[in-house]
Each structure stands twice: as structure tokens, then as C-alpha cells.
Amino acid sequence: MAGIKEIRTKIKSVQNTRKITKAMEMVAASKMRKAQDRMRMGRPYATKVRAIAAHLMQANPDYTHPYMVERPKLSSVGVVLVTTDKGLCGGLNTNISRLVLARIKEFEQQGVRVQATALGSKGLGLLNRVGVNVVSSEVQLGDAPNLERLIGAIKVQLDDFIDGKVDAVYVATSRFVNTMKQDPSFIRLLPLPSGLEDPFQTGSQDEDALQSQYGWDYLYEPDSQTVIDELLLRYVEGLVYQAVAENMASEQSARMVAMKAASDNAKKVIGDLQLVYNKTRQAAITKEISEIVGGAAAV
Template identity: 35%
Template sequence: MPSTQDIRRRIKSIKSIQQITKAMKMVAAARLRKAQERAIASRPFTEKIRQVMTSVAHNARDAVHPLLTAREVKRTAYVILSSDKGLAGAYSTNVIKEALAHIQNRDNTGFITVGRKARDYFKRRNFSIDAEYSGFSEKPTYMNAVEIAQRIADSFIVGEYDEVYLAYTQFISPINQKAEVIRLLPIDNVSSEEAAKHEYIFEPSAPEVLSVLLPRYLETVLYGALLQAAASELGARMTAMESATDNAEELISKLVLNYNKVRQATITREISEIVGGAEALK
């Protein structure tokens, strides 16, 4: 049985950890509010550029653009959006698992990792990492999306990749995030029915507008995914730290109860020894 001193030492240690997890929860909650606002604010812009591109593509059906060109798939790339830091529950693990479940042939697959967790995971398992980005998973900028989009588009155009998929985490609520995989390239053709909902007058011609708009569209989709991933990471971290804080409180309560039992047993034993000694002196 542990001594009261050992139990007190353990309670003190757990209380110190609890203070850290509580502080991390509060920091994550504050950052989450800002990340959530950014993710929500970006949605109208993303939706509008999608609508415009739909209409442009419909009016330029005969236009040929490298980012629209579908070809025989010889090599596929996966862009994985993960976190730079840990202590976010299963956030990074879930998005990596979702990507791996989607992969059909590892030998013909390249990876572009965003965040240290995905990079470290694939490096340890000797996967082919073609590019890696880190340092901005919690607060991505549009220029981060531009840099990644440029790398993807250039590689697709020169034939390094025949298909590009994006694995990221969709933010639903602070306690609910969903990992998913979507195709980035080639950009999917749009339906005539959807295009008819939004009519625009193009100057210059629709094909010329399309050639400018497609790279911007790719950047916008990536930026939206980065913002969703950032909010998801912070939501997962806040939830994980809240759970850790609650678990610490529960463990402290059990240790205090155990401490009282040990202390009571010690006092009872000492009283018994005193009574026994007194009886022996009679």
C-alpha cells in the first residue's frame, strides 16, 4: 500500500498537469473562435468563385486548359492537411487514415504534406514525400494556399501527377470534425443545369477568363480547406484538453479518497498499538 506521502506527491503532480491542460484548453478555445470566424467568412467567397467558374466553364465548353485535362492515371498525389503540434486527440491520425483508405497503389503515389504530423508519419514509414509544408497549420494565410496550389498545378501540368487528391478535416462544430478526401485535379466538369442558374457577361471572352480563373479557383479551394483544417485542429485540441482536465479532476478525487483511507488505516493502527502497549503494561 502506498504511503500518504507518496499519494500527496502524486496528487500534487496531477494538479500541476491539470493546470497545464486547463490553460491549453483556454488558449485553444480563444484561438478557435478566431479560426471559426475566418472559416465562416471565407465560405461566401469560395461559393461565389465556384459559381463564376461554373458559368465560365459552361460558356467555354470548347476551351482547353491543362488543369481540366483528364488522362490515364499513372501517378496520383495526395495533399494531406495535418497539424504541426500534438495534443489534439486523433485529429491528425483520422485524416491520415482517411487518406490511406483512399490509396489504391502506394508505389504510384506521391505525398505533399502540410503539417509536421503527416510529414513525420510518412517519413517513418518510407513513403514518397514530394513536398512538405509546416509552421502554419493553426493560422494559414492565403499566400500559403497560393504556394501549395502553384506546386500542385505545375506538377500536374508537366505530367508528374495525373490526379491530385486533398485529404483534410471539415469543421462541423468544436466537438465534431469530419476527415474527408476530395479530388483537386483535374478539375471536375460542371453540369449545364447548375451553370444555367448563374448567368454572367464575360469581357474578355469566356475561355480567356477561364484560363485566369482556374488557378485562382484551385487556390481558393485550398485556402478554404486550410481554414477548415485549422478550426478542426483547434476544436480537437480544445476537446482533448477539456477531457484531460476532467480526467485529472476525477483521478485527483480518487487519490484523495485513497489518501483518506490510508490515513484512517494508519491512525487506526497507531491507536491499536497504543492500546496494545497500555494493556501490556497492566
């Protein structure tokens, strides 16, 4: 009967695990909708700021903001790595980590120095393990991105770009496509493209809509240069916020899918163990009956 007891213990253990994964699946499903809504609500702000900035730069072609200055040769770059603070979200962190390590290796082979900013505990741990120079970090971001906390971390990279210490700044994040798909993306943040194209949009509809609005004019103060400086700073901060929001929506979706798969696998394991338990129990009963019959026959 020792074998039956062990199987019963395993069944109980897997059942307890399935309760945990099922609860985590339900929590992730609840957070996923909020994270997706937050991600989508951040897009109109960045789009409007980008449109106004593009209009003003079109009207003032003589002024070029430092964020839009292209460097002839890359000698140093900054990488902002956006990951999660917790695990149990499938291959989300693994995919973005693999992409970032490949890009860092490419830069190092070209003789380009890399300095990094980590947004999320998983990314910070990865960068420290591989020996990348981490100039700033922000962890324990919670379920909603806080722009004030993000500004402190990314300001180091923005200031280094203006001072010429880095020639480009990239953002690595998991772009939300749908509940079942999250694409690891390596996006150039600085210098900004001349047309201020949205790096999170792959189609040309948004760009065409922006181009069609170039005829608009604005009343502003104190002067166009000051307004453009403030708008582009807010736009870059909005892009980083959007990258974190995309990653958080991807995290909850990936966790829901991963926990559902874990719950389904646990259910299958329970069924297999239950079958083994029934067979073992039936064999033990048959053996006892045979012993009783054999003893009665001997008497």
C-alpha cells in the same frame, strides 16, 4: 507514513497536470471561434469565383482548361495531406493518417505512383516514415492559414498535373462538421469536375443555385480564355486554403474536447487518490492509537 507521502505527491502531480490541461482547453476554446469564423469567411470567395468561372465556361464551351482535362488512365497521382503541427488534439491526425495510408495502399496495389505534399508537421513525419515521395511541404502554419505560403507548396503539384507528370491531385483534410465531429475527407482537387461542384458541400442546394445563375453575362478583358485561366487558378488555390482552414477549425475543436476530457479524467483521478489518501491516513492514525492503548495497558 511513507505511503501517505507518496500518495500526496501523486495528488499534487495530477493537480498540476489538470491545471495545464484546463488552461489548454480554455486557449483552444478561444482559438476555435476565430478558426471557425475564418473558415466560414473563406467560403463566399470560393463560391463566387466558382460561379463566375462556371458562367464563362458555359458561354465558351469550345475552350477546356488544363485543370479540367480528364485522363483516361491513372499512372501517377499527387496527394496533398493537411495535418496539424502540434499534437494533443485527440484522434484528429490519427483518423486522417489512417485514411491517407489506406488510399495510398490502394493506389500502389493498382500500380499507380504516388507523390505527396505535406501541409503540417504531423503529416510530413508520417509520409517520411512510410517512405512516400514528398515533393514539397510547408510546416509551422500557425493559427491562421497564409495563402502565400500554401501556394509555394501546392504549385509543384499543379505544375506536375499540367505537365502530365501526375494524372490527378487529391487533398486529404479533416472537414469541420461541428465542435464534436470532424470528418477525415479525401477529396479530388484536379481534374476539376465539369460543373465545378463544391467538394466541401455534400448537398445539392449549392449546385442548384449555381445552375440557376447560368443566364448571367459579364463584361471582361482581355479575353475569356485568360479570365478563365486566372479564375480557375484562384479557385484551386481557394480550395486548398479552405482545406487548411477546415483542418485548423477541426484542430482547435478536437483539442478543446480532448483537453476537457483530460481535465475531467484528472479530476476523477484526484478524487480517487484523495479517497485512498484518507483511508491510508485513517489507518495510520488508528494503528498509532492502538499502539498507545496497548502500551498503556501493558504498564
